[in-house]
Amino acid sequence: MSLLQQLTSDMVSAMKNRDKETLDVVRMLKAAVQNEQIELGHDLSANEEIAVMAREYKQRKESLEEFEKAGREDLINQAKNELAIVEKYMPKQLSxxxxxxxxxxxxxxxxxxxxxxxxxxxxxxxxxxxxxxxxxxxxxxxxxxxxx
Missing domain, CATH: 1.10.10.410 (Arc Repressor Mutant, subunit A)
Incomplete structure (x- = not known):
């Protein structure tokens, strides 16, 4: 199953479960993958899909660091939850x-x-x-x- 199919399936599940937070993040990830496909003009390879997910993960990680510096507890929790959702689509991280x-x-x-x-x-x-x-x-x- 391609990443795009997995995201679509997870989006449907989140809608059925009324999990708004997961739905929002999965929609953003799906949009990022689709935008990359449009930009490159072809279906993404596995490495290109990983690169998109890595970019999305890095953005959220940097946001989390900024929120921690600013002491924004409300945004810290949201960023941590988003990171956890994005991690599901990333390959296992090396130690x-x-x-x-x-x-x-x-x-x-x-x-x-x-x-x-x-x-x-x-x-x-x-x-x-x-x-x-x-x-x-x-x-x-x-x-x-x-x-x-």
Whole structure:
């Protein structure tokens, strides 16, 4: 089942269950996928679907951080609930140890030895972890490994 079909099915379920919050989030996600399809002019591949979901997840995560800084408890709870709903459509997230392992493999492949190789390492790691790890985490791990 494609992501779009899954979203449509979940939207119908949310309507039947009168779950307004889930319905709103699923509608936004479905719209984001459809907009991406229109923009690209073709049905999305699995990787493109993951990229859309990762973008939506990142937006909500950044909003949550801003709400926490501002002390907006009402919006914090809403953002956390939205994040939980978006997470259902994301692939399993890699742990820091798993990301570190991938980064070490890439560093060995590229014979990278210093921060001069940072861009090259990031460029090789990101496609491997697309949608499965946050870019900030990957950035942090690459810096740690290259500064050893």
């Amino acid at each position: 820091k140890d798993e990301v570190t392992k991938i980064v070490k493999e890439v560093i060995d492949e590229l014979n990278a030895s210093s921060m001069k190789n940072f861009g090259q390492v990031m460029g090789s790691v990101m496609p491997k972890v697309q949608g499965q790890a946050d870019g900030k985490l990957v950035n942090q791990v690459v810096k740690e490994q290259l500064s050893k």
